[in-house]
Amino acid sequence: MKIGVYICYCGENIGRTVDCAAVAKACAELPGVVDSVDYKYMCSDPGQNIIKNAIREKGLQGVVVASCSPHMHEKTFRRACSDSGLNPFLCEIANLREHCSWVHEDVPAATRKAIDLVRMAVEKVKRNGELEPIRVPVTKRALVVGGGIAGIQAALDVANAGFEVVLVEKEPSIGGHMSQLSETFPTLDCSQCILTPRMVEVYQHPRIKLLSYSEVEKVEGFIGNFKVTIRRKARSVIEERCTGCGLCVQKCPTKKAPSEFEQGLAKRPAIYVPFPQAVPNKPVIDRNVCTHFRTGKCGICKKVCGRDAIDFEQQDQFVTEDIGAIIVATGYQLYSISKKPDDSAIKGYGEYGYGKYPDVIDGLQFERIASASGPSSGEIRRPSDQKEPKKVVFIQCVGSRDEAKGFTYCSKICCMYTAKHAMLYKHKVHDGEAYVFYMDIRAGGKMYEEFVRRAIEEDGVKYIRGRVSRIYPSGGKYIVKGEDTLAGEPIEIDADMVVLATAMIAQPNAQKLAQVLGVPYDGYGFYQEVHPKLRPVEVSTAGIFLAGACQSPKDIPEAVAMASAAASKALVLFGSDQLEREPTVAKVNEATCIGCFYCQKVCAYNAIEVKEIRDRKGNLVKTVASVNPGLCQGCGTCNATCPSKSIELLGYTDEQIFAEITALG
């Protein structure tokens, strides 16, 4: 065998803790190694040329690059190999950076480890086979999960590029949290005014299929070839018949359910449209509230409907869609600060009395109060007695940046929306006083710092640096006790209303959906991108992209930008008719297969098929397993299960792994 070993210093990143020259020297002595070279940057053009030239001049049959993680540059070096005529799968990476130089300090120990890692890779690569990429067709159709501003933007971008989009939204209407906002920072645009035209555009777009009140149930397949099952929850209203006249909503005698859209500040009927501009403008029956579903009586909506669109018997329906790329834009929820169950790791803020005192509200509730379409038609009224509050306290970082009671991360948008809230309040209640308790003001962004300065300097919002320890009611007011840390003294404010800027957290079912989609998530339930800087919208499952606050807290411009980025990633995929897949799939040795089909039982992808082997006369000789390479994802569970060792995962065969282990030392 002729193996070449190429050791990268990665500038100083590897060279500082690993004696690369010593590694190169030691590796030159390994059996089969004919070339062992160390170089400052292997991934650079001159570095790659060292490898390319050696392949041509020395007739290498295998290459080991000892550098950064294969997740960084495996593709680069494989391409370098194939450029000079060596099958790319005859290239192995020894991870000397992430797994060695960056995590160890002792140079001799790190160098010993580096030599071990290279030796293992050399022994493996000797047994690598030449593999050819598998080509599969691409279904040029995107699924967008979530119909908030990010999902809307992504769907419109993909559809406007000429491809079909299926947009799935779990609520009865698209629009998401943005539709609830009053005005948006830093321009004070009316949120609905800029959003609703987009919603209508989605609804009317010939290439967008909108499935509202629906959820993704199951995802099968792989990049370019997903099969997605969607549950269409029973609306109890036949969408095709309903004209959205609203008579049923008007006549419904049950009008006591708290409105989700109004954040519980107003009531809605049992049959309802979440808000007047809802898209689609079709009502849905809340079966938990509806008298007909509870007692079997009533049925007024059915009687008044001129189109016979009410269907009490409707069941959840399942539709299956062929999809090439999936964009996940499921957004966020607000951290509910009220009492937490005792077993919860997050303690919550019982001392602020959210949920107990009606005038202690969260940011989204204030948005509704300030909104022209809200329960008080845009006049600032406190929930308990509908009086105009003359003194309002805003508290930032409730749940954010608080390891003890909430989450360690910064929710990013609260500094800005609190400044906006205080400003909106001052614009509507001229003689009112607004106080903001803050830890730091983080106003990075175009025109953001200027916006906060405007709230302080022009609108006279009083900013107090410090935390609030307690809120309690007293004579129709709320005593807010806190500390002014700049003055170094305690402070007490008798407020009429308190607004808590609570943390943005992952959706309650984020983990469940992640498991359906095969998307990794972090400790907070936010979806995990492949690389925080260079691949921010991709996840490790190929063909799935992220947009908006499901990845981390974001404001509207960021969510929109990310949505367009995710859409463009999907369009890149749709730019080709076929895509190449890694050929590291399972392969059956038909001579030794005994046809027990244990492999079929453990295969999660139905990739194992039954194959009959017949002699020339057509008599059945035996039945064996056969792998469908288009379905096989290459996990290798079948390989470990096979009792007769007749199925092998190419690229990770028993022989290769035993060689690696044997090389340990």
Added chain:
Amino acid sequence: MSESNWEPKIVAIVCNWCTYTGADLAGTSRMKYQPNVRIIKLPCTGRIDPVFILKAFERGADGVLVSGCHPGDCHYNAGNFHARRRWMLFRDLLDFVGIEPERLQFSWVSASEGRKWVDVINGVTDAVRARGPFTGYQAINKEFVAHE
């Protein structure tokens, strides 16, 4: 290596998607851990044949760690469940033949758990160091060969 400066040899058999990436994250975050571990990367813990573990012991490993995605998070849906079952049985078997359970460990480490990876590696290394060099395999193997 002489008795006095003996260092345990740890083999970690990990999956590509969660633990390998988690170990990458530990590196990117410049967290430090003991240099005794050698990683074998597989696509999924479901690929792990228990014989790999045996082979590692045969080749002088003093401890073996198996690590993959958390239950429910497997990149291949269910590979880690197969791995967990096999591992449970295999550990019991090793325990039965007299190999201390500390030498064969299992942990879920996700792609975002760089800190956990560091803790797991240091924990396994310390536990194995406390046990001393592993000579049991050779003893068992001799007995086995004698029987044959």
